[in-house]
Amino acid sequence: MTLNLEMEYEENLDFDYEELAKKVIEAALDYEGCPYETEINLVLTGNEEIQQTNREFRNIDRVTxxxxxxxxxxxxxxxxxxxxxxxxCFHPESGELILGDIMICIPRMQEQAESYGHGQIREFAFLIAHSMLHLMGYDHMEPEEAKEMERKQEEILASLGITR
Structure with missing residues (x-):
């Protein structure tokens, strides 16, 4: 698995976010039985950048x-x-399946970790697991889809010993 990581956010995190991202990505891929080696792009960014991207690609003008x-x-x-x-969808040189891109807003992740009463490691891992399910075709627009995604996210994180 190749993880292309871009850090656009200037503040350093107090955990090894690259190693954690790799572990959660691998766990999600294994959980869903992905038969290919994969490539994922991960961008860690701030409020302004994610709001701009959200506005540009989803026509939603707010931080997420x-x-x-x-x-x-x-x-x-x-x-x-x-x-x-x-x-x-396969990288021409490596042959890896390019699953897609994940963009995480670090300030929002930190705020949510605090408001939910768990650490940044748990929140970061949750956002990676959530996004990986999206990259593998899951959505949560309907209540049943949301329940399925929630269950899968928790099982992926539990397999790594990351719980609430």
Whole structure:
């Protein structure tokens, strides 16, 4: 797995966010049975940058905690057979499946960790797990979809010993 990490936010975090991101990404991929080596792009950013991206791509002019940009258009969540039909989603040099991009707003992540009463490690890991499910075709627009995503997120984090 290749993780392309871009740190746009100037404040240092007090945990190894790159190692944690890799662990959660691998756990999510294993949980969903992804048969490919993958490439993920992760951008850690601030309020202004994520608000601008949210406005540009979703027409929502506000700060959000995380944005996910899937590369694949899954017909069913985690049905990776769709990748075989579209070879443009594989990196031409590495052969890895490019799942997409994740953008996390560090100040928002820190605020949420405090307001939910758990640490930044748990909140960061949650946002990665949440985004990975989006990159694998899951959504939470309907109540049943939201319940399924919540269950999967908690199971992925529990497999790593990251609990509330």
């Amino acid at each position: 905690d995380v944005l996910s940009f899937p590369m694949l258009d899954f017909t069913a969540p985690a049905d990776f057979s769709v990748a075989e039909e579209d070879d443009t």
